[in-house]
Amino acid sequence: MSEALKPPFAPLVAVVTTDLAAITRGRFVPADRVAAVLEGGVGWLPANLSLTAFGTIADPNPWGSKGDLRVLPDPAARYRTGATGAETPFDMIIGDIVELDGAPWSCCPRTVLKEAVAALKAATGLTLRIAFEQEFQIFGADFPPAHPLSMAALRRADPLAPRLAAALEEAAIEPETLIAEFGADQFELTCAPADPVTAADRAIAIREIVRETASVAGYRASFAPKTAVDSVGNGVHIHFSLVDDKGRPATYDPAAPAGLAAPAGAFCAGVLRNLPALTLLSAPSPTSYYRLRPNSWSASWTWLADRDREATLRICPVNVARGRDPAPQYNIEYRAADATANPYLALAGIIRAGLAGISGSLPPPPIVADHPDRMDEARRAELGLRRLPDSLEGALAAWRADDIADSWFAPKLVETMLGVRAMELRFMADKTPEQLCQTYRDLY
Ligand code: GLU
Ligand code: MG
Numbered sequence: 001m002s003e004a005l006k007p008p009f010a011p012l013v014a015v016v017t018t019d020l021a022a023i024t025r026g027r028f029v030p031a032d033r034v035a036a037v038l039e040g041g042v043g044w045l046p047a048n049l050s051l052t053a054f055g056t057i058a059d060p061n062p063w064g065s066k067g068d069l070r071v072l073p074d075p076a077a078r079y080r081t082g083a084t085g086a087e088t089p090f091d092m093i094i095g096d097i098v099e100l101d102g103a104p105w106s107c108c109p110r111t112v113l114k115e116a117v118a119a120l121k122a123a124t125g126l127t128l129r130i131a132f133e134q135e136f137q138i139f140g141a142d143f144p145p146a147h148p149l150s151m152a153a154l155r156r157a158d159p160l161a162p163r164l165a166a167a168l169e170e171a172a173i174e175p176e177t178l179i180a181e182f183g184a185d186q187f188e189l190t191c192a193p194a195d196p197v198t199a200a201d202r203a204i205a206i207r208e209i210v211r212e213t214a215s216v217a218g219y220r221a222s223f224a225p226k227t228a229v230d231s232v233g234n235g236v237h238i239h240f241s242l243v244d245d246k247g248r249p250a251t252y253d254p255a256a257p258a259g260l261a262a263p264a265g266a267f268c269a270g271v272l273r274n275l276p277a278l279t280l281l282s283a284p285s286p287t288s289y290y291r292l293r294p295n296s297w298s299a300s301w302t303w304l305a306d307r308d309r310e311a312t313l314r315i316c317p318v319n320v321a322r323g324r325d326p327a328p329q330y331n332i333e334y335r336a337a338d339a340t341a342n343p344y345l346a347l348a349g350i351i352r353a354g355l356a357g358i359s360g361s362l363p364p365p366p367i368v369a370d371h372p373d374r375m376d377e378a379r380r381a382e383l384g385l386r387r388l389p390d391s392l393e394g395a396l397a398a399w400r401a402d403d404i405a406d407s408w409f410a411p412k413l414v415e416t417m418l419g420v421r422a423m424e425l426r427f428m429a430d431k432t433p434e435q436l437c438q439t440y441r442d443l444y
Contacts, residue, residue, distance in 0.1 A: 041070035058419040079205035083167040085216035106410035109344040130199035153180030183232030223339035227441040233291035241331040252330035265364025270357020276398035277405035285340035299336035301372040
């Protein structure tokens with residue numbers, strides 16, 4: 001730990017969970033109570049799952065004012081750093097929501113992800129390596145203009161970038177690359193792949209650390225999918241690869257088309273089959289659908305492509321220079337996600353859909369070379385390509401029309417999620433697209 005971790009006053013430790021509006025909330029305890037809290041958790045209540053991003057509770061919701069739960073911190077998910085520039089250390093432990101007797105709560109998003117991972121493992125022996133790649137924009141900085149990807153674009157924000165790198169390093173998030181991205185004052189952060197729960201934990205920790213580091217510098221970081229209708233989108237790209245029970249890569253087969261091994265092909269076919277419904281989990285806000293449009297390097301059709309950033313599922317490149325092994329690098333990127341989504345739930349949905357694809361022995365999807373937008377209807381039908389929902393209403397309809405997706409989660413979790421989304425639609429009903437983007441820019 002750095003010197004900055006020893007302030008003159010007792011630091012607080014946050015015990016947190018992330019809800020259906022993708023807001024990370026929790027309770028804060030003095031550091032000397034951590035041992036007790038690791039044992040027994042902190043109090044929580046069911047209705048907290050119905051909180052919206054607007055500081056309201058979705059109405060109706062299945063919980064009302066009754067009931068109590070605990071958030072039980074996971075000591076392996078403690079993210080600590082003194083490098084954000086704040087006066088006291090950033091110290092956050094992510095937990096699982098449990099019943100008072102310690103039993104898992106069926107509606108806890110992190111538990112739901114653990115269950116999906118366990119179901120995949122039990123049925124196939126496979127597990128996943130996951131990395132979240134996240135984009136955000138800085139507001140309130142008044143940076144001089146700079147070319148995207150340029151040295152100056154990153155250095156004008158100094159010391160934001162090195163501080164972020166140091167903070168993420170210290171918090172053991174294994175940061176890999178920081179980019180001054182294409183959009184106005186847009187940046188991107190990647191970190192090393194990990195098991196699914198750790199990867200989702202890291203996605204949350206990265207957001208919080210970025211927000212804090214930016215705020216200490218006097219800026220505001222926003223991960224909202226579209227901060228203005230005509231701005232470049234902020235994506236959350238979920239990279240995944242399969243690993244067998246001996247830890248060997250199981251996604252790559254040099255003899256298969258584009259190198260996509262059979263189980264990974266079936267997994268992708270499952271994801272594509274449920275993709276319209278999955279967007280409700282991975283792109284759940286009204287503004288998500290300003291991003292999911294053709295020709296914006298996000299995602300708009302149910303297609304798999306080899307190294308094309310317009311595809312929803314993109315087979316990523318491998319670096320084979322100097323005899324490097326492609327197998328452990330080979331991965332697929334799910335591009336239809338953004339930071340208004342709960343990462344645990346989005347990933348749980350992807351895993352459930354992929355698992356159903358493997359269990360049903362779905363044939364590998366076609367690897368599509370042309371943009372579906374430029375095909376005629378007959379060609380799209382032949383390839384089985386469908387347009388993703390183009391609005392939150394559309395995503396809700398796709399979810400309701402998909403019986404498989406509905407069976408993935410506890411009924412009360414689905415009911416709560418639909419309630420939160422309905423409230424969001426009501427709240428935003430009279431807003432112009434520009435007002436919507438502005439609202440979400442400030443909320444995320
Ligand atoms: N900004 C794009 C998005 O909204 C992604 C650009 C890229 O390929 O990194 O997802
Ligand atoms: Mg990017």
